[in-house]
Amino acid sequence: MKRFPRSLGFDRFSGAYMLGAFVIVFSIWKPSLFATTATLHSVTADKAISGILALAILVPLVCGVYDLSVGATVNFATILSVLLVKNGWSIPLAMLIAVFLGGVIGAVNGFIVVRLKVNSFITTLGMASVIAAVQVIVTHNQQPLPPNIPIWNDITQKTVLGFQVIVLYMLAIAFVVWWALAHTPVGRYLYAIGSSPEAARLSGVRVDAYSWLSLIASGTIAGIAGVLYGSLTGPSLSFGGGLLLPAFAAVFLGSTQITPGRFNVWGSVLSIYVLATGVRGLQLVTNNVQWLDGMFSGVALITAVAVAVGRQRSADERKRRSLSSTRQLSAADA
Amino acid sequence: MTVSEVRALDVRALTKTFAGGRALDDVDFAIAAGEIHALLGENGSGKSTLIKVVSGFHRPDPGATVLIGGQPLAFGSPLASYELGARFVHQDLGLVEASSISDNLAFGPGFPTAFGTILARRAHARAARALEQVEIDIDPDALIGSLSPAQKTGVAVARALLAKGSASVRLLVLDEPTARLPEHEVVHLLALVRSVARRGIGVLYVTHRLDEVFEIADHATTLRDGRRVASKPVPGLTRHDLLHDLFGAALEHPLRMPSAAGQSPLIDADGAAAAMSGPVLSGALLSGAVLSVALLSVDGLCSEVLREVTFAIEAGEVVGVAGITGSGRDALCATLFGAGRRDSGVVRVNGQPLRRARPAEAMAQGVAYVPAERKLQGAFMDLTARENISISNLQKLWRWPRLRRRQEGQEARRWFDRFSIRPNGAVEQLLSTFSGGNQQKVVFGKWFQRQPVLFLLDEPTQGVDVSAKAELHAALFEAARSGAGVLISSSDVEELATTCDRVLVLRSGRIVAELRGAEVSPHAMSRAALGIDHQEPILPQGTMT
Numbered sequence A: 001m002k003r004f005p006r007s008l009g010f011d012r013f014s015g016a017y018m019l020g021a022f023v024i025v026f027s028i029w030k031p032s033l034f035a036t037t038a039t040l041h042s043v044t045a046d047k048a049i050s051g052i053l054a055l056a057i058l059v060p061l062v063c064g065v066y067d068l069s070v071g072a073t074v075n076f077a078t079i080l081s082v083l084l085v086k087n088g089w090s091i092p093l094a095m096l097i098a099v100f101l102g103g104v105i106g107a108v109n110g111f112i113v114v115r116l117k118v119n120s121f122i123t124t125l126g127m128a129s130v131i132a133a134v135q136v137i138v139t140h141n142q143q144p145l146p147p148n149i150p151i152w153n154d155i156t157q158k159t160v161l162g163f164q165v166i167v168l169y170m171l172a173i174a175f176v177v178w179w180a181l182a183h184t185p186v187g188r189y190l191y192a193i194g195s196s197p198e199a200a201r202l203s204g205v206r207v208d209a210y211s212w213l214s215l216i217a218s219g220t221i222a223g224i225a226g227v228l229y230g231s232l233t234g235p236s237l238s239f240g241g242g243l244l245l246p247a248f249a250a251v252f253l254g255s256t257q258i259t260p261g262r263f264n265v266w267g268s269v270l271s272i273y274v275l276a277t278g279v280r281g282l283q284l285v286t287n288n289v290q291w292l293d294g295m296f297s298g299v300a301l302i303t304a305v306a307v308a309v310g311r312q313r314s315a316d317e318r319k320r321r322s323l324s325s326t327r328q329l330s331a332a333d334a
Numbered sequence B: 001m002t003v004s005e006v007r008a009l010d011v012r013a014l015t016k017t018f019a020g021g022r023a024l025d026d027v028d029f030a031i032a033a034g035e036i037h038a039l040l041g042e043n044g045s046g047k048s049t050l051i052k053v054v055s056g057f058h059r060p061d062p063g064a065t066v067l068i069g070g071q072p073l074a075f076g077s078p079l080a081s082y083e084l085g086a087r088f089v090h091q092d093l094g095l096v097e098a099s100s101i102s103d104n105l106a107f108g109p110g111f112p113t114a115f116g117t118i119l120a121r122r123a124h125a126r127a128a129r130a131l132e133q134v135e136i137d138i139d140p141d142a143l144i145g146s147l148s149p150a151q152k153t154g155v156a157v158a159r160a161l162l163a164k165g166s167a168s169v170r171l172l173v174l175d176e177p178t179a180r181l182p183e184h185e186v187v188h189l190l191a192l193v194r195s196v197a198r199r200g201i202g203v204l205y206v207t208h209r210l211d212e213v214f215e216i217a218d219h220a221t222t223l224r225d226g227r228r229v230a231s232k233p234v235p236g237l238t239r240h241d242l243l244h245d246l247f248g249a250a251l252e253h254p255l256r257m258p259s260a261a262g263q264s265p266l267i268d269a270d271g272a273a274a275a276m277s278g279p280v281l282s283g284a285l286l287s288g289a290v291l292s293v294a295l296l297s298v299d300g301l302c303s304e305v306l307r308e309v310t311f312a313i314e315a316g317e318v319v320g321v322a323g324i325t326g327s328g329r330d331a332l333c334a335t336l337f338g339a340g341r342r343d344s345g346v347v348r349v350n351g352q353p354l355r356r357a358r359p360a361e362a363m364a365q366g367v368a369y370v371p372a373e374r375k376l377q378g379a380f381m382d383l384t385a386r387e388n389i390s391i392s393n394l395q396k397l398w399r400w401p402r403l404r405r406r407q408e409g410q411e412a413r414r415w416f417d418r419f420s421i422r423p424n425g426a427v428e429q430l431l432s433t434f435s436g437g438n439q440q441k442v443v444f445g446k447w448f449q450r451q452p453v454l455f456l457l458d459e460p461t462q463g464v465d466v467s468a469k470a471e472l473h474a475a476l477f478e479a480a481r482s483g484a485g486v487l488i489s490s491s492d493v494e495e496l497a498t499t500c501d502r503v504l505v506l507r508s509g510r511i512v513a514e515l516r517g518a519e520v521s522p523h524a525m526s527r528a529a530l531g532i533d534h535q536e537p538i539l540p541q542g543t544m545t
Ligand SMILES: Nc1ncnc2c1ncn2[C@@H]1O[C@H](COP(=O)(O)OP(=O)(O)OP(=O)(O)O)[C@@H](O)[C@H]1O
Pocket: B018, B019, B020, B021, B022, B023, B041, B042, B043, B044, B045, B046, B047, B048, B049, B050, B091, B422, B423, B432, B433, B434, B435, B436, B437, B438, B463, B465
C-alpha cells in the first residue's frame, strides 16, 4: 500500500483536470479571444511573478511559519532595484542588492520569530507595514519611472519558444525549491518541524535555525520576484499587496494536489495556473470586471482549505466501499 | 424497564475497513449494565478502532448496529454517542495541553455560565470536586502541559465522569488507562472503576496488562486481526487461557521473556543483530561509565524537581528509575537528554560533558531518548513511518544531490521486520494510521537505527502488547551486551523488575534507594517509592495463574 499511488487519479490531479475543463469551456465560449497562443503566453508570463511569490510563501509554511511580509518585500525590491539602476548603478549590482535586502528582511523576521518568540503571523504582518512605510520614505510616494534601458526589459521579456523568459526563471526557482524540500535533509527537517516542533527538537533537528532559514529563503525569493517584476512590468508602488492572497490561495490549493496533505512545489505552481486560467476566462466572458481576481482568489483559498480537510475522509470512504464489495463477492463465491 | 436490564453496550456485526485494510471484521459483543468488560488484543488488533466507532469518530461499514443503553447509535456523530451516555478516555487522552485543568473539564459538558459569561469560580469548584473524586491533589488552574502522564490520565477520567445535565452515563470506555500509571495509582484507578461500575455503568476496559483483567474484569473479549476470537467470563479463566486467545498458535513457541542482560542472543539471525555493534559502539569503551551524573538539580518551575541526583551507568548495564508521580521520575531522562533545562550539575557521556538543553549534542555523543509523550514529543503523526524512522539519521542517507530514498525505505522496512510492526511493511503510511503500540515500535526503530551508546527511555513500552514488549526488551539487552548503557524510567514496576540489573528509586526529587540484584522486586520498589520503611521483609511476588 502506497500513500501516494502513482496514478493520474482525480484525487492527486483534480487541479489539472480543472485546468483542462476551464480551457475547454472558455475555448468554446470565447474561441476567438481565449483559445489563442497569445492568451497562453500572456497568462504564463503574467503569473510567473505570482508563482515565484507562492514559492516564497511555501518554504516557511512547510515548517509552520507564516510569512505575510513577502507582498511588501516584493514591492520594495522592485522599487529599490529600479531606483538604483536609474541612479547609474550597474544592473547586476542593483539586482543583487535588492535581492540581498529581501534576504535581510527575512533574517530580521527570523530574529523576531525565533529569538523574541513572537508569533510569525504577527511578526510578518507588522513587518509588511514597516516595509511599506520605509518605501514611502524612500520614494516620497512618487512612483519612479521605469529605466529607459533596453537590456533592463530584455532580462525578463526576451522570448524563448514564444514564452517570455520569466517563465523559465520561475520554473528554475521552482525546481530548486522542489529539490531542497523533497530531496535534501533540510527539506525533511522543515516538514518535520511543521509536523511537530517539539518532536523535531528531540530528534536532533535544530528547529530554531531551520525556521530562521526558511524565513531568509522566503525573503530572498520575494526579493528575486521583486527585481523580476521591475523588469517585466516596471515599478509600481502598490502591486505587492495584491499578489499575497492569490499566492496563499495557490499554496493551500496546492497542498491538495500531487502529494495531498502536504504543502508542495508543483501543486502550488499548478494551482497558480488553474486560478489564473479561471480568472482570465471569466474576465473575457464578463468584459473585464475589476473584482474578479480578488473574488476568485478569496473563494479559492477558503475552498482549498475546506477540500484539504474533506478529502481524507472521502478517500477512506471510497477505498472502504471497494474493499467491501470485493468481500461480498468472495462471500458469494463461498 | 429498569436500568439494569438494559445493556450498556451492544455491538452487532461491526466491520470497519480503512484504506489500508480491514481493522474490524464482523465483531459482536455486549456489556451488561454494571459490568466491567475487558477488551484484549495484540497491537493493531482493532481495539481502538472499535472504541472510535462507538464514540462516533469512525463510521463503520454498512450493516453494523451499535446500541448504547438500548438506544441505537447514529454513526459518525460524537454528540449522539455522548447524548446516549457513552464516555471515553482515549489512548491519547485528548486533553488540550495549553489549557488549565478546569477548562479541560468544561470542554465536554460546557462551562457554567450566567448570561453567557463564564462563572470562573463555579468552574473552579466543580473541577476541584471532580479531581477529588479521582483522588488527584492538584490545583485546577494548573495547565495540562505541566502535568505528568499519570496526572493527565486522572484528569481525563475525571472529565469523562463529569455529569452533564440529565444525561446519565451508561458506558465508560477506558483505552489503556494504566499504560503509564505507577502501581499505587493503578490501584486507585481500579478502585475508581469498580465504584463506577457499582453505579450501574457498564465499563469497557482496554489493557495490555493481563493481571488487571483478573483484578477487575467480569468478562473478557479478545480480538485478533479484527476478529473476535473469544468472549468469556473471567472467573475460571487462567492466564494461559488469555495468552492462548491473544496469540493463538503463535504461542506454541513460548513467549520470549528474558530477565536480564547476559543471556543467549534472542535476536533473529537476519543481520539485525550485527547492526547493534555498529561504528558508534565499537568506538565506545566497553568498561567504565557510559553515563555519569553528578549533583544534577532542576528547580521544578517547568517540570518536576530534581535534587542533587548523582549516579552512573556502566557499559552493558540496564538501570531502572522508579518513583511515584511527582518524584522526579518523569523529569530525569528528559533532563539528561537536554529536552528540559537543568539548573546545575554535570552530565557526562563516555567522559564527555553534555551541555544543558542541547538534544542535538547529546545525540552526537550517541544518546537516544524515547519520550513518554509519543504524540507530542516522540513522533510525527502526519509524516510517513519511513520519514519518522529516518529523521534522526538523514546525514547517512544524503549523497549529493539527493537523499537515497530507496535505501531509506529498505532501512525502514528492516525495522518493521525487526519489531514486527503491523501492517507489515507499510512504511509509506502516515504514522497516525498505525495503532498505538505500533507507533511506539516505530519510535524504537528510529533510535535503534542510530546504534546509540546510551538509551534514555521514558515509559518505553507503553501500549505495547506482551509479546512485542519482550521483543523490545530483547533488543535492549542485545544493545547492552554490545556495550550500551540503558536507563529505563517506568511506572510499571513489573517491567523494571524483569529488565533491570539495578533500580534507582526517586522520592521528592532525590535518589532515596538503590536496589540491586535480588533486591530488585516490584514490592521493594513500590515501598521505597512511597517511603515505607524498607526494613520490613520483602514478600515474594504472588504469581498469577
Ligand atoms: N485512520 C486509519 N487509517 C488507516 N488504518 C488505520 C487507521 N486507524 C487504524 N488503522 C489500522 O487499523 C488497525 C487496528 O488499529 P487499532 O488502533 O484499532 O489497534 P489497537 O488494537 O488499538 O492496537 P494497540 O494495542 O497498538 O493500541 C491497525 O492495523 C491500524 O494500522
